[in-house]
Amino acid sequence: MLAKIYVTLKKGVLDPQGKAVRHSLESLGYKEVRDIRLGKYMEVKFGDIERDKADTRIREMCEKLLTNPVIEDYQFEISDE
């Protein structure tokens, strides 16, 4: 079982790294880029575990370790890969 987790900064939280990347893109000639925000992407492989349980466990892991719930949002999807 595979979980794909997407972590993004909450709306309103400044993203200086994204700003730096936008400036770099602009200086390379990509002036059509309005905004860029950086986040994290994680792939978690599970052993034998039921889907419902995996769902709960992933949520817990995200709250406790994988994300910072104060400034970050997360979404995930679970597949049978």
Add this chain to the structure above:
Amino acid sequence: MLAKIYVTLKKGVLDPQGKAVRHSLESLGYKEVRDIRLGKYMEVKFGDIERDKADTRIREMCEKLLTNPVIEDYQFEISDE
């Protein structure tokens, strides 16, 4: 127009950061986690630009700046948001 870009390490490339996270998860009691690999997630907002052109431009940006094509793979999807 919004592009969502997912960057992952190529298969076979070691991921020490992911390994560290797996150990942390294990010590928190999440022993069902077999493997975890970390990547990057980016959201790029575009100004007025055709979809085909956006596609080409994103590919270029990924090759030139946003990813390291030697050790990383990327995928992206473009939406009208």
